[in-house]
Amino acid sequence: MRPTVHDIADTAGVSLATVDRVLNDRPGVRGVTRAKVEAAIAALGYVRDVAAANLAKSRVYPLVFILPEGDNPFMRGLEAEVRRAGLHSASERTRLSVVTVPAFDAGALAQAIDGAIAENVSGIAVVAVDAPEVSTAVGRAHAAGIPLVTLVSDLAGSGRDHFVGVDNIAAGRTAGSLMGRFLGGRPGPVAVLAGSMRVRDHRERLEGFCAAMAEMPVARAILPVLEGQDDPARSRVLMSECLAAVPDLAGVYSLGAGNQGLVAALADGERDDICVIAHELTAHTRAALEAGTIDAVLNQDAGHEVRSAIRVLRAKADGLPVIAAQERIRLDIFIKDNLPAGPDEDDGN
Amino acid sequence: MRPTVHDIADTAGVSLATVDRVLNDRPGVRGVTRAKVEAAIAALGYVRDVAAANLAKSRVYPLVFILPEGDNPFMRGLEAEVRRAGLHSASERTRLSVVTVPAFDAGALAQAIDGAIAENVSGIAVVAVDAPEVSTAVGRAHAAGIPLVTLVSDLAGSGRDHFVGVDNIAAGRTAGSLMGRFLGGRPGPVAVLAGSMRVRDHRERLEGFCAAMAEMPVARAILPVLEGQDDPARSRVLMSECLAAVPDLAGVYSLGAGNQGLVAALADGERDDICVIAHELTAHTRAALEAGTIDAVLNQDAGHEVRSAIRVLRAKADGLPVIAAQERIRLDIFIKDNLPAGPDEDDGN
DNA sequence: CTGTTAGCGCTTTCAG
DNA sequence: CTGAAAGCGCTAACAG
Numbered sequence: 001m002r003p004t005v006h007d008i009a010d011t012a013g014v015s016l017a018t019v020d021r022v023l024n025d026r027p028g029v030r031g032v033t034r035a036k037v038e039a040a041i042a043a044l045g046y047v048r049d050v051a052a053a054n055l056a057k058s059r060v061y062p063l064v065f066i067l068p069e070g071d072n073p074f075m076r077g078l079e080a081e082v083r084r085a086g087l088h089s090a091s092e093r094t095r096l097s098v099v100t101v102p103a104f105d106a107g108a109l110a111q112a113i114d115g116a117i118a119e120n121v122s123g124i125a126v127v128a129v130d131a132p133e134v135s136t137a138v139g140r141a142h143a144a145g146i147p148l149v150t151l152v153s154d155l156a157g158s159g160r161d162h163f164v165g166v167d168n169i170a171a172g173r174t175a176g177s178l179m180g181r182f183l184g185g186r187p188g189p190v191a192v193l194a195g196s197m198r199v200r201d202h203r204e205r206l207e208g209f210c211a212a213m214a215e216m217p218v219a220r221a222i223l224p225v226l227e228g229q230d231d232p233a234r235s236r237v238l239m240s241e242c243l244a245a246v247p248d249l250a251g252v253y254s255l256g257a258g259n260q261g262l263v264a265a266l267a268d269g270e271r272d273d274i275c276v277i278a279h280e281l282t283a284h285t286r287a288a289l290e291a292g293t294i295d296a297v298l299n300q301d302a303g304h305e306v307r308s309a310i311r312v313l314r315a316k317a318d319g320l321p322v323i324a325a326q327e328r329i330r331l332d333i334f335i336k337d338n339l340p341a342g343p344d345e346d347d348g349n
Numbered sequence: 350m351r352p353t354v355h356d357i358a359d360t361a362g363v364s365l366a367t368v369d370r371v372l373n374d375r376p377g378v379r380g381v382t383r384a385k386v387e388a389a390i391a392a393l394g395y396v397r398d399v400a401a402a403n404l405a406k407s408r409v410y411p412l413v414f415i416l417p418e419g420d421n422p423f424m425r426g427l428e429a430e431v432r433r434a435g436l437h438s439a440s441e442r443t444r445l446s447v448v449t450v451p452a453f454d455a456g457a458l459a460q461a462i463d464g465a466i467a468e469n470v471s472g473i474a475v476v477a478v479d480a481p482e483v484s485t486a487v488g489r490a491h492a493a494g495i496p497l498v499t500l501v502s503d504l505a506g507s508g509r510d511h512f513v514g515v516d517n518i519a520a521g522r523t524a525g526s527l528m529g530r531f532l533g534g535r536p537g538p539v540a541v542l543a544g545s546m547r548v549r550d551h552r553e554r555l556e557g558f559c560a561a562m563a564e565m566p567v568a569r570a571i572l573p574v575l576e577g578q579d580d581p582a583r584s585r586v587l588m589s590e591c592l593a594a595v596p597d598l599a600g601v602y603s604l605g606a607g608n609q610g611l612v613a614a615l616a617d618g619e620r621d622d623i624c625v626i627a628h629e630l631t632a633h634t635r636a637a638l639e640a641g642t643i644d645a646v647l648n649q650d651a652g653h654e655v656r657s658a659i660r661v662l663r664a665k666a667d668g669l670p671v672i673a674a675q676e677r678i679r680l681d682i683f684i685k686d687n688l689p690a691g692p693d694e695d696d697g698n
Numbered sequence: 699c700t701g702t703t704a705g706c707g708c709t710t711t712c713a714g
Numbered sequence: 715c716t717g718a719a720a721g722c723g724c725t726a727a728c729a730g
Contacts, residue, residue, distance in 0.1 A: 048723090
């Protein structure tokens with residue numbers, strides 16, 4: 001049997017309370033006593049049973065996730081993952097809630113953050129819009145001692161405690177690298193369809209993409225970015241115009257959530273010869289991948305992100321360190337052949 | 350506060366013990382009583398606190414992992430992941446151990462399985478060699494009521510309770526698909542380097558690869574399989590001979606663990622123009638990917654696999670159902686640009 | 699500064 | 715068939 005607090009108490013010749021004080025290094029223990037206890041801990045090779053500890057301190061951690069509203073499928077997927085995690089929140093002693101705000105709206109976002117601060121939650125996760133109002137609101141959370149992590153899209157030089165999401169420059173590079181290889185020697189420029197250059201993840205993806213394309217053996221023109229505001233109709237129009245204007249278009253990099261519009265435009269123009277690389281595995285991108293319209297999808301696992309955000313916020317709330325390496329979010333590459341299970345099945349890993 | 354067993358007992362007008370009997374559907378409860386309790390459970394929306402339950406039943410589950418010995422880096426990585434999981438085994442109430450047996454040795458493997466049965470462990474995870482001796486040993490485990498899962502490589506028509514690993518046919522298809530796209534119109538045959546056709550995962554990968562290559566727009570010859578026994582020296586020799594014999598070789602699919610030898614042979618022959626797709630992200634493949642020798646690596650996350658095996662074995666030992674969708678292991682595609690953190694850093698997801 | 703005691707939510711004897 | 719009571723490993727009052 002593994003040693004317990006009782007064993008420590010016995011071999012150190014002190015009471016349970018004292019052992020507990022040392023373990024959680026709370027004040028009120030003499031140096032000598034502390035030393036005895038620490039010796040016993042080391043000698044017995046004690047490891048704390050976290051589950052039991054959580055059970056005992058029946059504290060709960062109310063955490064709030066602030067996400068953009070609207071029909072962006074990735075964001076709705078994120079929301080679904082938060083709710084799914086909420087089911088397990090039981091044993092994790094957390095209470096999760098979701099607040100949605102208009103997309104790309106810095107003011108509304110700042111207000112939502114202030115709302116969470118007012119409710120005195122124990123942690124905030126927010127899909128950031130990179131704007132000063134947001135930064136100052138994040139500063140207020142910090143001042144109030146409430147841990148805050150940015151999710152998916154980061155905020156430059158703010159007081160956020162941690163960023164949960166992929167390395168978007170690397171994501172862009174990956175897209176560029178695949179695009180270059182898939183196109184090979186085929187001539188023609190590539191188009192880039194984004195949501196908005198106001199969010200940091202989109203800017204970074206573009207940067208990485210251009211860098212990787214520039215390193216390819218075959219030089220290739222990259223057309224000016226089309227900003228579709230992650231709106232299907234708008235993205236479709238922009239893309240259709242582009243297809244009409246650039247008959248020799250060879251590829252499209254869709255780095256935001258405009259995929260539904262993109263696929264529609266490609267169907268309208270009957271252009272299944274174009275190499276398309278998109279982000280986020282959703283019902284739309286999955287279908288397009290299976291149909292051969294999209295060639296590769298880069299994905300960040302929403303489930304992993306949500307669980308990571310929860311772990312980090314809890315750790316911060318408890319004043320525990322975050323193991324950075326453990327919280328890195330991977331960039332998945334999907335092609336038709338390695339598509340995972342179904343859209344609403346979860347791998348829980 | 351969430352409802353507890355006490356609340357159920359109160360509203361159902363029974364004792365804790367009875368509630369517990371119903372919850373874990375143990376015998377010894379009258380139909381009427383059971384109904385009352387179930388009504389209360391439903392009414393209160395009770396969800397069991399698994400952590401507390403585990404704490405109370407201080408039962409531990411000894412699980413044994415049987416892995417091939419030798420310097421196969423993927424297998425050593427698997428072993429490392431088992432040990433890492435062992436650290437957390439605390440709160441999971443499991444005790445993990447590892448047994449290694451000579452690679453591709455069905456007799457030794459069968460013997461190890463019998464050994465575990467004799468020790469009366471609560472679960473066995475085994476990297477299978479696809480042979481009759483192994484199947485019968487698996488049958489004995491089944492007869493003894495010991496849950497057994499195959500890990501990484503499956504066993505045809507055996508009594509294994511579950512397979513933890515990737516869909517290897519899909520993995521082969523993915524490799525073929527990428528190889529076809531990367532090579533584009535470039536002429537020349539491709540070689541296949543395997544470990545042994547005696548393990549099922551290698552056979553399945555080959556099958557998927559050939560199928561995908563056959564569907565490519567450009568027809569391409571696939572050379573006879575080279576079986577390197579996952580041994581660096583042997584793989585190197587085979588590969589070198591192949592390079593010498595086939596000067597216009599366009600690509601290599603390494604579907605086993607012979608990557609060290611493969612990379613050495615390519616270096617010997619100064620052939621960095623060949624498109625190489627390999628399996629499993631290890632120190633060697635990572636370095637070769639960064640150097641540009643290998644173009645893509647398909648990976649199964651050893652950490653995920655180990656944790657999945659543990660979850661499944663525990664569930665089986667407890668007679669609980671396994672949520673298949675949750676246990677599916679993804680096939681990761683890595684290129685130079687989306688390589689994850691470091692080789693010994695874990696993402697724990 | 700240190701110890702005693704009563705739980706957290708669940709399981710498990712052992713009596714009735 | 716059902717209930718009372720004791721604990722799992724840890725924390726948190728409250729006394730000393």
